[in-house]
Amino acid sequence: MAETIRRPGLDPQGFIAREGSLARVPDAFRPAVAAARDQLSAAFGARLHSAYLYGSIPRGTARVGRSDLDLFVALREEPAEADREAVRALGAAVDKEFPQIDGVGTLLYGRDRLLSDLERYDLGWFVACLCTPLLGDDLAEYLPRYRPDSLLARETNGDLALWLPRWRERIAAAEDTEEARRPLVRFMSRHLVRTGFTLVMPRWNGWTSDLREMAEVCGRYYPERAAQLRTAAEHGHEPVGDAQVLRSHVDDLGPWLAAEYTRVHGVKAPRPEWAGASTPAGTR
Template sequence: MADHATSRGLDPQGYIEREGSLARIPRVFRPVVASARDRLLELFGGRLHSAYLYGSIPRGTARAGRSDLDLLVALQEDPADADRAGVRALGEAVDKAFPQIDGVGTLLYGRARLLSAAETYDMGWFVACMCTPLLGEDLAEYLPRYRPDSRLARETNGDLAQLLPGWRRSVAEAENPENSDEAADPAASEAARRRLVRFMSRHLVRTGFTLVMPRWNGWTSDLTEMAEAFGAYYPQRAEQMRAAALRGREPTADAAVLRSYVDDLGPWLAQEYARVHGVKSPRD
């Protein structure tokens, strides 16, 4: 395999290489992964088609006590509400049992949706390139290979404009938590703002990166590298994106940061994305 710094995450034919592997999982996280694997089998049994890891743990860059465990689960059929409740409870149990992780996030889909035409250049790409097989048959065998082109950019992150209204509601709730369950607990309110800053920062950096991805001609999941790639093409916004990359790793509880995302960087990025790549195809 070529060095990432020179290949920019592409194989010799110019396709995005799959990132992560079970071999790269740091030793401290291996009991966490084993527990999640066993619990998934117990929860779903024969209904489970496959399960995957993604994020910093299979990339080998996770930090003990700071990183979360990210899972994607594909069922034989479309998931029901009880299945979603089951994976939430599983995540809470694993998070409680292992202090070396800071939360568990699980994406839950049916096999047919992940292999559908509508998802080929969105969740299909995600499974094939961003996910590390953990259990079952690898869906990547049924998916194409992917180049860092405009179609991939559009279908992965071309929906920011649709997301912004919901983001604004979340920011308003974070700024005025008096009607929320966290109102009586300032520490919980601050933690909620940090989670929101972390999430929005990462999403904006990744969207900024995929905006320039076809010109940069490569793939990376490193937030700093993403921000630098973006800044090379949009120097007037480079500092904002570098700051967002930093907050994606070290989030602040400052509500003003959230407001700047939904009032300035987010709307500008959504408009520029639509101009360059168009908008994401509608989903059911």
């Protein structure tokens, strides 16, 4: 009988295990987390449904002076522009006060959207599996458990083809300097590696948030793209300001990945914001 392979990131029943915890937050980052928690509570009061950490800090892999503080905030109603300005100001204040973090990024949504059928296998999954509760009533209690299947793959990253034209616009609008290109390289490299991983996630049957491991896993199924994916993972950690890297992302690796994703998993259910002028939240 063939041995059953148990992949990382799953619980004994084969569901994706929630990653991260407050206990894993490195000591150097605890003051910044505490300040963010207190300021979120003060800023939104009873309108705040819940708040979460995600990313390297609750996973315990953050690097002092290099990692950002990632926050996910759920309000009891849909946020207004004033709410978005409030989290931008909060993030700037925390970033200025604590040199151990390299920026603060905050995703802000209303509770009803996060629990909607449309977002159940995207934002809902993100909260339930990749976010660590910081304040309030945990939305994961109202969401299902998730397996690393094709439905999850489609609804998390099956919209890359829609992103690519907007990426090209961002590249064209950026200043022609290495400093201006570096954050674009970091952002797009991470998005492509994560999309490559979820492309093969159902076959691999596991979960990881480690960019290098994501690239290696995808490269096993697409060896002709393995070197590109490994390089993109490195640029996700240590970005360069090379215009050629950006061109390769939007003219080669990105279009191939978008087409293969559609072939294998189909297209993500459309979101209303794609039809309007607003820009959806960035890759998570």
